[in-house]
Amino acid sequence: xxxxxxxxxxxxxxxxxxxxFNVGHSGTSIAAAAAFAEAQCLKGEHKKAIxxxxxxxxxxxxxxxxxxxxGDRDKELIIILNDNEMSIxxxxxxxxxxxxxxxxxxxxxxxxxxLKHFLRSIPGIGEQIFKxxxxxxxxxxxxxxxxxxxxxxxxxxxxxxxxxxxxxxxxNFENVKKLEGPVLVHVITxxxxxxxxxxxxxxxxxxxxxxxxxxxxxxxxxxxxxxYTEIFGKTLIDxxxxxxxxxxxxxxxxxxxxxDEFRKKxxxxxxxxxxxxxxxxxxxxxLSIEGLLPVVAIYSTFLQRAYDQILHDVCLQKLPVIxxxxxxxxxxxxxxxxxxxxxxxxxxxxxxxxxxxxxxxNELGHMLKTAVxxxxxxxxxxxxxxxxGVPLDEELSVLPIGRGEVLQEGTDLAIIxxxxxxxxxxxxxxxxxxxxxxxxxxxxxxxxxLDAELILxxxxxxxxxxxxxxxxxxxxxGSAVLELLAREGMTSVMVRRLGIGDEFVEHATQAELRSLxxxxxxxxxxxxxxxxxxxx
Numbered sequence: 001x002x003x004x005x006x007x008x009x010x011x012x013x014x015x016x017x018x019x020x021f022n023v024g025h026s027g028t029s030i031a032a033a034a035a036f037a038e039a040q041c042l043k044g045e046h047k048k049a050i051x052x053x054x055x056x057x058x059x060x061x062x063x064x065x066x067x068x069x070x071g072d073r074d075k076e077l078i079i080i081l082n083d084n085e086m087s088i089x090x091x092x093x094x095x096x097x098x099x100x101x102x103x104x105x106x107x108x109x110x111x112x113x114x115l116k117h118f119l120r121s122i123p124g125i126g127e128q129i130f131k132x133x134x135x136x137x138x139x140x141x142x143x144x145x146x147x148x149x150x151x152x153x154x155x156x157x158x159x160x161x162x163x164x165x166x167x168x169x170x171x172n173f174e175n176v177k178k179l180e181g182p183v184l185v186h187v188i189t190x191x192x193x194x195x196x197x198x199x200x201x202x203x204x205x206x207x208x209x210x211x212x213x214x215x216x217x218x219x220x221x222x223x224x225x226x227x228y229t230e231i232f233g234k235t236l237i238d239x240x241x242x243x244x245x246x247x248x249x250x251x252x253x254x255x256x257x258x259x260d261e262f263r264k265k266x267x268x269x270x271x272x273x274x275x276x277x278x279x280x281x282x283x284x285x286x287l288s289i290e291g292l293l294p295v296v297a298i299y300s301t302f303l304q305r306a307y308d309q310i311l312h313d314v315c316l317q318k319l320p321v322i323x324x325x326x327x328x329x330x331x332x333x334x335x336x337x338x339x340x341x342x343x344x345x346x347x348x349x350x351x352x353x354x355x356x357x358x359x360x361x362n363e364l365g366h367m368l369k370t371a372v373x374x375x376x377x378x379x380x381x382x383x384x385x386x387x388x389g390v391p392l393d394e395e396l397s398v399l400p401i402g403r404g405e406v407l408q409e410g411t412d413l414a415i416i417x418x419x420x421x422x423x424x425x426x427x428x429x430x431x432x433x434x435x436x437x438x439x440x441x442x443x444x445x446x447x448x449x450l451d452a453e454l455i456l457x458x459x460x461x462x463x464x465x466x467x468x469x470x471x472x473x474x475x476x477x478g479s480a481v482l483e484l485l486a487r488e489g490m491t492s493v494m495v496r497r498l499g500i501g502d503e504f505v506e507h508a509t510q511a512e513l514r515s516l517x518x519x520x521x522x523x524x525x526x527x528x529x530x531x532x533x534x535x536x
Contacts, residue, residue, distance in 0.1 A: 002333035004508035010337055024337020025302065026275045027060025029053045030079060034066055037075035048076050048177055055083040056252060059274030070182055071154030077182045079155070082163065084191040084202075150184045159186025164193055203255045225389035228382040231361045232324055233258030235368045235396070236295060237265055243372060245293040247271065251280045257297035257326050277302050281309035281321075288319040293372065299327040300340025300381060311350055314377050318352045321378075322371045328357070328381035329420060329470030330514060335507030341500050343381055345475035348448055353377045354401060355447040357419030361387030363445075369396035383420045383470070385510060402449035410438030413532055414458035417468040418444040418477050421498075421519060425468050428525040437532055447477050452484055459485060459493045464531055466496045470519060473499040496531055498524065 002009045011019040021032045033051035040047050057063055058081065070077050147157030156179055161172055169187070176185055191206075192198025197216030198205035210219045226234075240246040240262070248259050248266075252275045263270040273279045277298055284294035298306075303325060314321045328340040347355060354374055358364040364382055371378040407422070408429050417425035422443045429441040440458055444451065459465055465485075467478035478497030485493055498518055505513060514520040518527060 002335070002507050004506075004512050006507070008335050008507055009333065010335065022337070024335070025305065026057040027053070027062040029057070030063055030066030030070065033077055033079070034070040034073070034075070037070070037077045038073070041075055046076075048078055050078045050080065052080045052082060055081060055085065056275055059252070059276055061276060061278060067150075067153050067155075071150075074154070074181050076180070078176060079182070079184045081159075081184060081186045082189055083160070083186060084163075084189045147184070147186065150186075155182045155184040157184050157186065159184075160188045161186065163187040163189035207256075221386060223386040223389065225387040226361060227258075227386050228358075228361055228364055228384075229256075229258035229326055231364050231387065231392075232297070232326070232368065232382065233261055235365045236324075237262050238396075239368060239372055240266055240269065243293065245291065246372065247287060247292050247294050249273065249280050249284045249287075249294050249296045251275055251277045251298055251302065253297070253299065253302075256299070257324070259297055277306040278309050281306040282313045284321045285309070285313040285317065285319050288314075288321050289317075293320060293322070295322045295324055295371075297324040297326060299338070300325045300329075300343045301327065301331075301338045304342060304346065307346055310347070310353075310377075315350045315352045318376055320375050322368075322374075323377075323379040324368075325379055325381035327384045329383045330505065330510050330517075330519075331384045332510040332513065333507050336504040339505045340381075340384075341470065341472050341505060343379070344447055344469065344471040344477055345479075347379050348475060348477075348480060350377075353379060353448065355379045355381070356399075356445060357381050357447060359388075359417075359419065359422035359443045359445075360390045362390045362392050365392065365396050366399055367445075370399045370401070373398045374401065381419065388423055399445065402446050402451055404442050404444045404446065404451040404454050406440065406442055406454070408433065408439065408441040410440040411461050412438040413464045413466065413528060414440040414442060414462045415466045415468065415524070415528065416442045416444050416455060416458070416481065418447060419470060421468040421470055421524075424514075424519070424521040425524050427521045428528060431525055432528055432532075439528065444477065447480065450480055450484055452488075455481060455484060456488055456490065459490050463492070464494045464534075466498065466524075466528060466531060468498045468519065468524060470514075471499055473497050473501060494531065494534065496527060498527055 001007050007015055010022070010024040012022050013019050021028070023029070029051040030053060033049040036049035040049065053063060147159065150157045158172065158176055162168055172185070176183055190199060191202040208218065211217060212219060236246070236248060247269045248262050249271045250257050250259055251273055254260055254263055254270070254272055259270060271283065273283060280296055280298065284296045287294045303323065310323070325340070325343055327338070328343055331338050331340055344355070347353060354376055356367045356370070356379070358367050358380070364380070367380050371380055407426050410433065415425050415429055426441050429439045432439045440462060442454060442458060465481065467481050469477040471477060473479065476499055478499060482495060485491065485495065500517055508516070511520070515523065518524070
């Protein structure tokens, strides 16, 4: 699982007939199952469509939209709500509180037990009354089970059920499938059940690195460098210490985005809105209008879900909201649903937005400092995993907006790299220089605005440009460079773009995928030599 050539970590239709719908982003199951129910009805088929959804996913807008739609359709739909009080971070919001009240409703359970005991104790007629009461329980459920919200939405509510009693579950499911119309089955489970370390630390074990089963201890990485996520979290704490405007916004990913220490340090300045990226972005826009400086930390793949809010609520109003785009580029084993390979393309066309990508963990700190001082919408994207291992500057400085840096001079070929591709590009450039080639290596730093002066000068002196990015080529960084050259009439310059082609990238390790797509040192070296051998 999650290995190259193996199976995906998420349901995938072309892997199994038992995977009914490709998933990887939360909140889609109700909408898909509602469609299955409608289609089966149109085709004259008599089947039950079943959606399984976690309580964390119930915070998504799509889940509420699906409930609202399907509860009124009276089709054969069963929703199984797996309630374990967790998504990746502990759940938040009114829905979570509502489910917790049901889950911990000892008074309700006790009342039901006492009522049954009382009815049965009535001499002569008690057992008969008890049987009648069981028959009419559906019609008075609001008085017995606090699932009224789902009942009001048009669902027959069943639960809460003990999710770790398989015999009990099967018996209830057999009864549920005899019911007609939309049904919601509320099942209570414990995340990590059966493994003490996971029970005690559910957020860590949601997506844990390799660990020792006996002790639960994570096996240390070979690299001692901090991760980009750790650098982001630490830098944000440091910046917040001297700027009271800074607040952090996350969408149920406090630990995953490195904000757990920020939450401990500044609990009143951390907002977790649940798995609701659209809400996170518009909420941040509102905070910005009120004079705060929100930093929205969301994985690249999940930020896609809030595209309209970025455009309409942030960029159109030119609000100083900072998007910390984690897990950008190739993420590896999580596969096609989680690769962060599109944010250059879906953000670059938005007016007023400044876009940066650091070459290493040290530059990430400077870029965050720059974002705070920018005064406009900013995106800072950085990859998954460990940094390069470079020394960290004690003092952070503000970078000049739209200015790259030359790392190596040369006149035979200009390699313009951005983000995590810069260091392998520089390594390849040094090898080429050792072989006698004059290769200029540029760290672009900014995707938008481009350093037009630097790029045009490199094009004029070398007549050969190679761009490198961990993003799809369509609409990405290389496309921006091509647009610049075309706009300036430099159409005779030879350009080669390295990046991801018109495809979805499947699961494998980051190193395997970078090698496969020619984005590691060897791939860049090979492509550069091919260009050097060509005549303009």
